[in-house]
Amino acid sequence: MEYGKIVLAHRILVSLFLLHYVVKLILLLINKNETLASYTKVTKVPEMIISAFFLISGGYLVFAGPALHILQTIKIVCVLASIPIAIIGFKKGNKVLALLSVVLLFAAYGLAEVAKKKMRTMQVETNEVSATATPLEAGKVIYDQQCSRCHGEGGNAEIAGAKNLKLSVLSAEEATAIIIGGKGTMPAFEALTSDQTNVVIEYINTFKEQQ
Ligand code: HEC
Incomplete structure (x- = not known):
C-alpha cells in the first residue's frame, strides 16, 4: 500500500x-x-x-x-x-x-x-549557503538539509513514498511547482526563495546523469 x-x-x-x-x-x-x-x-x-x-x-x-x-x-x-x-x-x-x-x-x-x-515552513539557514558557493554546492546544502530525509543522498531512497529523482522526467517548471506547492506526502517548501529552488533543482538534475 x-x-x-x-x-x-x-x-x-x-x-x-x-x-x-x-x-x-x-x-x-x-x-x-x-x-x-x-x-x-x-x-x-x-x-x-x-x-x-x-x-x-x-x-x-x-x-x-x-x-x-x-x-x-x-x-x-x-x-x-x-x-x-x-x-x-x-x-x-x-x-x-x-x-x-x-x-x-x-x-x-x-x-x-x-x-x-x-x-x-522550515527555513534554509542562509548562513550555511555561503556567498562564494557555486550553485551546485548551494543546492547540495539545501538538498541535504531538506530533501535527503525522504529522497536519500543519491535521490533514489524512496522513503515515505518519495519519487526516485534519478528517474524524474519533470521540467524545471513542473519540479518547482511540486517543491513550492508540495504533493501527496511531500510537504510544500513555501519558505524557499526562487534562487534556492533553482539551485536545488540544478543539484537534483545531477542525479540523473549518474544513472
Ligand atoms: C517528507 C518526504 C519528502 C521530502 C522531505 C521531500 N520530498 Fe520530494 N517527494 C516526496 C514524495 C512522496 C513525492 C511524490 C509525490 C507524488 O507524486 O505523489 C515527491 C516528489 C518530488 C518530485 C517530483 C518527482 C517526479 O518525477 O514526479 C521532486 C522534483 C521532488 N520531490 C523534489 C524534492 C526536493 C527538491 C525536496 C527538498 C526541497 C523534496 N523533494 C523533499 C517526498 C518528499
Missing part, C-alpha cells in the same frame, strides 16, 4: 480513537457508571481492532518514513504513556488518571500538527 494512504488511514483511526475516549471520559466524569459499563462492553472488540490498527499503522509510518522530528518523538512517548494510564484509570474509575490519559492523547495530536507545520 502507498505511504500516503496509510497516513490517511492512520489519521482516521486516530480521530475514532480520540472520539471514543472522549465519550468514555465524559461518561465517567458525569458519573454515568452504568452507561459507561455498557458502552465499554459494546465497544470492547471494535476498540481492540481500532487500537491494533492504530498502533500498526503508526509503527509502519515510523519504520517507512523519514527520520522523526523531535516533536514527533515526544508525540509517540505521549501516546505510549497514555495507554497504561487509560487502562488503569478507566478500570478503577479514577477520574484524574482517565482525564490525564485523554489529555496526553490530545497533546500528542497537537504535537503532530505543530511538527507538520514546522516542517512545512
